[in-house]
Amino acid sequence: MYDFEDTTSTVRVTTVCVVGAGYVGLTAAVCLAQLGHRVVCVETNRERLATLQRGEVPIHEPGIEELLTRHARSGRLAFTDDLDVAMTGVSVALLCVGTPPGPDGEPDLRQLGRAGADVVAAARSDVLLIVKSTVPPGSCEALELLAAGHARDGVRVVVASNPEFLREGQAVWDFFNPDRVVVGIDEPAMQSLVTGLYPAQWPLLLCDRRSAELVKYAANTFLAVKISFANEVAQLCEALGADAHHVLTGVGLDARIGGAFLSPGPGFGGSCLPKDLAGFIAVSQSVGQSAPLARAAQTVNAQALAGLLSKLDASLGSVRAKRVAILGVAFKPGTGDVRFSPGVGLGEALARRGALVRAHDPLADPGSPDVEMVADPYEAAAGADALVIMTAWPEYRELDHQRLREVMAGHVVIDAVNVVSIGEVAHVDYDVYGVGRGLAMDFAPVLWPPLEWMLDVEPSDVAASR
Ligand SMILES: NC(=O)c1ccc[n+]([C@@H]2O[C@H](COP(=O)([O-])OP(=O)(O)OC[C@H]3O[C@@H](n4cnc5c(N)ncnc54)[C@H](O)[C@@H]3O)[C@@H](O)[C@H]2O)c1
Structure with a gap:
């Protein structure tokens, strides 16, 4: 190879x-x-x-x-x-x-x-x-x-x-x-x-040794900040009706920024980024500094999982006693490593809320009592009220969505890694929620502030005219 x-x-x-x-x-x-x-x-x-x-x-x-x-x-x-x-x-x-x-x-x-x-x-x-x-x-x-x-x-x-x-x-x-x-x-x-x-x-x-040691911590902290920034932009896209894919592609094409690590998703996991970010903060604290940027990246990352849970709550009413299928428990595609994996974190959080969780992954098995692993994505989806895709494995881009919908009990799909092509599943009776893809809503509120900022009038007059 x-x-x-x-x-x-x-x-x-x-x-x-x-x-x-x-x-x-x-x-x-x-x-x-x-x-x-x-x-x-x-x-x-x-x-x-x-x-x-x-x-x-x-x-x-x-x-x-x-x-x-x-x-x-x-x-x-x-x-x-x-x-x-x-x-x-x-x-x-x-x-x-x-x-x-x-x-x-x-x-x-x-x-x-x-x-x-x-x-x-x-x-x-x-x-x-x-x-x-x-x-x-x-x-x-x-x-x-x-x-x-x-x-x-x-x-x-x-x-x-x-x-x-x-x-x-x-x-x-x-x-x-x-x-x-x-x-x-x-x-x-x-x-x-x-x-x-x-x-x-x-x-x-x-x-020198201290600098070399800090290169690694600082590099991983920067990558964590970049991912959290992408997720913050994605949240804004959802609220504004913009598409994070276009926005972040446009941002990343700037040679000064670069597109790597600018994809929105379920937050970073694995054995390195969460640990090294926490280490960077602990080290800063040990010398009297507060590392506000690194802390913000941590906060945004924690919100990614909370955001997925609230999307599930909003679409299912409540997750209690609901069947949820998770596709992908490895912390990223290409590895069987489940340390600090968002997929496992979601499965455990759902189990704590009384949901029944069944999952598939091509390589990984967390061995968690909260997550029943099965050998096939369609088996994981059988009878599920909702399906959540958590790892961007290539095979999850090739899923037969008609077949998935037929085996599922419900029609909610949360695509936390944006692998489902919305156009290709338009004919399937699905509600697909990606990350950072604007949701159908009344966008009028989005228009008022720019209008207000354009008009040569007192802001209070615009507010009064609404
Ligand atoms: N995994 C990554 O992607 C990655 C990338 C860059 C840096 N790192 C860093 O490298 C280090 C190792 O990471 P890893 O993922 O390989 O860890 P790991 O847990 O996969 O492997 C560590 C191995 O060391 C063995 N071990 C522990 N104490 C030992 C001893 N006294 N004698 C012999 N073997 C011993 C353990 O049994 C284990 O097999 C960590 O500091 C990690 O942050 C990891």
């Missing part, structure tokens, strides 16, 4: 210990092996480790299986849970463990602290820890202090930052086609140990 072959030329071949075999660690492990490095990947989850040692891939990520098979054979890639084995003769470790949000949005860095301490304890000579996990500024310096306390006599510990920017569903492609490689290191003599992992022609931003 991918052409990996032209990337092996200019790396400084290194033996690397990759710690954590999730989306980031497993991608890094197979891709670094492809670049010519020797990689030992350490994973503490026994089930995940056993799967990998059998040569199977525990996540859906195109390209990983091919590289895993290739480099298990080439001898450049191995999996273990034994750090003593992994760190034998190894002085570079890439930390790719989880940094989930704590209850107040503060990042939970315990996995990172533990992994760093364990790696250093296993190291027999000077060790460079490279933090790929997303962490708040100051974490590399803190980890250096913490880990040094676990080092054997005479072993020196240096920590560098090298945040990861891959997107789930295209992680391998992103690894080999980075917009930038960011490396934060405060020891010039050790820079090349990090930068040499990657081909020299890849765009490199070399800086």
Whole structure:
């Protein structure tokens, strides 16, 4: 599927210990092996480790299986849970463990602290820890202090930052086609140990550690702000009778703005944006700043789910004891990841309100008692009073709407990702509510304010004439 072959030329071949075999660690492990490095990947989850040692891939990520098979054979890639084995003769470790949000949005860095301490304890000579996990500024310096306390006599510990920017569903492609490689290191003599992992022609931003750490937080916060802005514009479109698709396409065609992440929808989810936005706010707060823009993005995002619930309430009367079908529980198409997924959030919110929820997804299964998963979208829709499309999977653009309508009990369709072509379903006895598509209403109120602003009269006269 991918052409990996032209990337092996200019790396400084290194033996690397990759710690954590999730989306980031497993991608890094197979891709670094492809670049010519020797990689030992350490994973503490026994089930995940056993799967990998059998040569199977525990996540859906195109390209990983091919590289895993290739480099298990080439001898450049191995999996273990034994750090003593992994760190034998190894002085570079890439930390790719989880940094989930704590209850107040503060990042939970315990996995990172533990992994760093364990790696250093296993190291027999000077060790460079490279933090790929997303962490708040100051974490590399803190980890250096913490880990040094676990080092054997005479072993020196240096920590560098090298945040990861891959997107789930295209992680391998992103690894080999980075917009930038960011490396934060405060020891010039050790820079090349990090930068040499990657081909020299890849765009490199070399800086101090705090800046590198903040690049990742700031980038994800900006993406979250962009999505929330699109959703705010979409709400305005609904109220004004405009079409958010046209509006945001027109906005995004401006080269200074760009169209990526400007689609309205059910709000952002996944394991990164909500967590990193909350982390950005927590970090700002920790240094006495309030991050008003980031907070606003969070508020708008929470309103997206509330907006869907009120559309359902408005169209069904109440959702209590109603059957609702959800199409799509993955947080975005192309992945089976359901962490902080809007589809799962909606299912659980509906169940709390007494609705019966049945869902379909081509890949994902949240394993939630509130959401019954079925194998086919038409089975999910059977008997449903309302259907909600929550993930823009390509197959949901190809649905047979006549057939869906025949199996449904009701006629309400909430298209939270705007995949239904209104023109193509005009003949179906449906009420389709998209996001940011103006609803049929009396638009006269929209006309009065501009008229008032045009006329050379006192505003009070216009008001009196209405
Ligand atoms: N998923 C993404 O799209 C993405 C993109 C960029 C950055 N990130 C960041 O990268 C980090 C990892 O994300 P992820 O999605 O790969 O997480 P993940 O939860 O999928 O994977 C983390 C893995 O680390 C393992 N692990 C934890 N402690 C360990 C230890 N001491 N030794 C060995 N293995 C250990 C876990 O068992 C798990 O398999 C996070 O900080 C995340 O914010 C994620």
